[in-house]
Amino acid sequence: MSSLPQRATAEIAPGVHVPLIGLGTWPMVGEDATDAVARAIGHGYRHIDTAEKYGNEDAVGEGLRRSGAARDDIFLTTKFNKDSHSRSGVRAAFGAAAGRLGVDYLDLFLVHWPNPGQGRFVEACEGLQQLAEEGNIRSWGVSNFTPEHLRQVEAAGLSPALNQIQLDPETGQREQLAFHRQDGIATAAYSPLGRNGGFMDSPAITVPAAELQVTPGQVVLRWHLQHGRVAIPKSADDKRQQQNLDVFGFCLTEPQMAAIDSLDLNRPPRLNPDEYGH
Numbered sequence: 001m002s003s004l005p006q007r008a009t010a011e012i013a014p015g016v017h018v019p020l021i022g023l024g025t026w027p028m029v030g031e032d033a034t035d036a037v038a039r040a041i042g043h044g045y046r047h048i049d050t051a052e053k054y055g056n057e058d059a060v061g062e063g064l065r066r067s068g069a070a071r072d073d074i075f076l077t078t079k080f081n082k083d084s085h086s087r088s089g090v091r092a093a094f095g096a097a098a099g100r101l102g103v104d105y106l107d108l109f110l111v112h113w114p115n116p117g118q119g120r121f122v123e124a125c126e127g128l129q130q131l132a133e134e135g136n137i138r139s140w141g142v143s144n145f146t147p148e149h150l151r152q153v154e155a156a157g158l159s160p161a162l163n164q165i166q167l168d169p170e171t172g173q174r175e176q177l178a179f180h181r182q183d184g185i186a187t188a189a190y191s192p193l194g195r196n197g198g199f200m201d202s203p204a205i206t207v208p209a210a211e212l213q214v215t216p217g218q219v220v221l222r223w224h225l226q227h228g229r230v231a232i233p234k235s236a237d238d239k240r241q242q243q244n245l246d247v248f249g250f251c252l253t254e255p256q257m258a259a260i261d262s263l264d265l266n267r268p269p270r271l272n273p274d275e276y277g278h
Contacts, residue, residue, distance in 0.1 A: 037063025090127030172264030
């Protein structure tokens with residue numbers, strides 16, 4: 001991560017520093033995904049997020065190669081599906097993902113959804129821990145896990161480095177974040193700018209944007225960062241990619257942060273992790 005300032009990363013495991021702004025790649029596939037990833041790396045991104053479910057790991061890998069960046073300069077995150085929720089399944093999922101991406105290790109490997117009805121997400125985490133101990137992955141975590149799911153993982157003596165969840169100013173997930181803070185789990189926000197952008201017109205966002213001469217989207221990403229979170233916005237547009245990464249040259253005041261916090265509707269994420277999964 002040498003091309004990014006140190007303040008742009010956070011340590012999620014011993015010696016593992018994740019860039020706080022990553023490029024989300026869903027739902028891009030094929031050449032669209034390859035081109036977006038290659039251009040993003042050219043703009044300075046050093047964190048790329050993908051998943052087996054997205055169907056674009058091969059395209060993301062080609063984008064990494066096309067960019068010309070050294071593998072060790074890129075923090076690569078991917079996720080696996082419920083049919084790999086076993087120790088041997090996780091090992092096979094790692095081999096398949098690494099093969100599609102064209103890499104020999106992963107920086108962060110995540111259980112994509114807990115699928116609690118299947119009852120095997122703890123075993124999946126055990127498989128991840130073993131992969132980390134063997135050096136195949138630098139760190140591991142989960143996605144869309146509720147506090148109850150995390151308690152079950154921790155009861156097995158396991159400590160996920162990170163939980164990637166849906167999070168934006170209106171979907172604040174207060175109880176979830178409190179649990180993360182209490183148990184030392186890093187938070188990554190997917191859909192960090194929301195899914196419909198309705199809150200972008202709020203004075204809590206537009207006023208500081210005008211004062212700081214930045215975009216509303218940059219204000220929201222800065223809000224995430226000042227709360228200590230990783231944010232993974234998706235964009236294939238050059239200008240937007242650059243803007244999303246350019247959020248380290250200004251700060252929001254405490255009143256500005258509080259005003260954005262107040263937009264929280266205390267609503268649950270769009271998909272219920274106890275019911276949805278793949």
